[in-house]
Amino acid sequence: MTPLAVALGDPAGIGPEIIAKSWQERHTADVPPFFAVGDEGAVRAVWDGPVREISDPALAADAFHDALPILRVGAEAGIRPGAPDTDGARNSLDALEMATGLARSGAASGLVTGPVCKSQLYAIGFTHAGQTEFVAERCGVSGDMVAMMLVGPSLRTVPVTVHLPLRDVADALTTDLIVARGRATARGLTRQFGIAAPRIAVCGLNPHAGEDGALGREEAEIIVPAIERLRDEGIDVSGPYPADAMFHARARARYDAALCMYHDQALVPLKTLHFDEGVNMTLGLPIVRTSPDHGTAFSIAGQDVAHPGAMIAALKTAAACARRIGTA
Numbered sequence: 001m002t003p004l005a006v007a008l009g010d011p012a013g014i015g016p017e018i019i020a021k022s023w024q025e026r027h028t029a030d031v032p033p034f035f036a037v038g039d040e041g042a043v044r045a046v047w048d049g050p051v052r053e054i055s056d057p058a059l060a061a062d063a064f065h066d067a068l069p070i071l072r073v074g075a076e077a078g079i080r081p082g083a084p085d086t087d088g089a090r091n092s093l094d095a096l097e098m099a100t101g102l103a104r105s106g107a108a109s110g111l112v113t114g115p116v117c118k119s120q121l122y123a124i125g126f127t128h129a130g131q132t133e134f135v136a137e138r139c140g141v142s143g144d145m146v147a148m149m150l151v152g153p154s155l156r157t158v159p160v161t162v163h164l165p166l167r168d169v170a171d172a173l174t175t176d177l178i179v180a181r182g183r184a185t186a187r188g189l190t191r192q193f194g195i196a197a198p199r200i201a202v203c204g205l206n207p208h209a210g211e212d213g214a215l216g217r218e219e220a221e222i223i224v225p226a227i228e229r230l231r232d233e234g235i236d237v238s239g240p241y242p243a244d245a246m247f248h249a250r251a252r253a254r255y256d257a258a259l260c261m262y263h264d265q266a267l268v269p270l271k272t273l274h275f276d277e278g279v280n281m282t283l284g285l286p287i288v289r290t291s292p293d294h295g296t297a298f299s300i301a302g303q304d305v306a307h308p309g310a311m312i313a314a315l316k317t318a319a320a321c322a323r324r325i326g327t328a
């Protein structure tokens, strides 16, 4: 298959290490071919395995057999694992831009992104909430039309609102936004996962899904109308359910994805069940984009203790989806 492009993420985080470890496990974990995009120095600072700089993505497939191929983007002097700075944030953004372009052009079969530091990106003027919205814009898709899906072996969740303060969540929830995320979720489950008639279960926002209005009106006024509209479009949607009873094993067996109202409602169950194999993927794009579910983990960077499982799962999920949608 055409290799995947993997943006290194923040050079001071654990991205370079887990990407190198994923290459190391390419045979034992059946990792698909990929090349890294970013600063070679960030990998060399934490790993003494073979690295090969490539000048063209077309050289990646051959190079992958005996070395970690890297398409160099920028060069940061004196990378210190665990010590992020704005130069590193710029480098992570340049690598993301390059890797996104390669996936869009077809030079890579899909995009996998290493973890970035959002506060450092905001400090250099990054105006998107995260990589999801940045990649969507580069693909010409509005941020509201894509969905962030967290994927693990026994659970998929989609947050309707994502990176905003909890106190702003209720105001940001609209019927239109829930419908847009629900549509992107249903289409993504069919297109990228091959589920012909996906079942979507919708969480309430409030305790006990509002207790008939006594504990909040968002269910009746915003969420139920969204469910009705999605049903009218022929999508198999149920709920709203009390979120506290949505994630035990019997409940999980009843749906293909849970549509959650805010970030932690979606990410806490996923990371609790599947931290070392959790994948964050963006649905609704013309390209495949995945990422490990975790962040930069600066406090352990450079110590050779970072677990590569979620990055390996992100690579394998991206390859499987690329085969399904025909970009492989």
Ligand SMILES: NC(=O)C1=CN([C@@H]2O[C@H](COP(=O)(O)OP(=O)(O)OC[C@H]3O[C@@H](n4cnc5c(N)ncnc54)[C@H](O)[C@@H]3O)[C@@H](O)[C@H]2O)C=CC1
Pocket: 014, 018, 114, 115, 116, 117, 118, 119, 131, 280, 291, 292, 293, 294, 295, 296, 297, 298, 299, 300, 305, 306, 307, 308, 309, 310
């Ligand atoms: N996809 C992305 O680019 C993401 C980026 N972030 C960014 O990462 C930064 C740190 O965020 P946190 O909330 O602290 O989350 P984090 O995931 O970086 O760390 C949370 C805890 O998990 C541990 N951990 C994370 N990944 C690990 C791995 N592969 N192996 C072993 N232990 C691991 C860390 O050491 C820490 O104890 C923030 O700037 C945030 O914006 C956070 C989540 C996703």
Ligand SMILES: NCC(=O)COP(=O)(O)O
Pocket: 129, 130, 131, 132, 133, 267, 280, 291
């Ligand atoms: N908590 C998930 C996360 O931060 C991932 O965001 P993104 O950068 O992939 O949009």
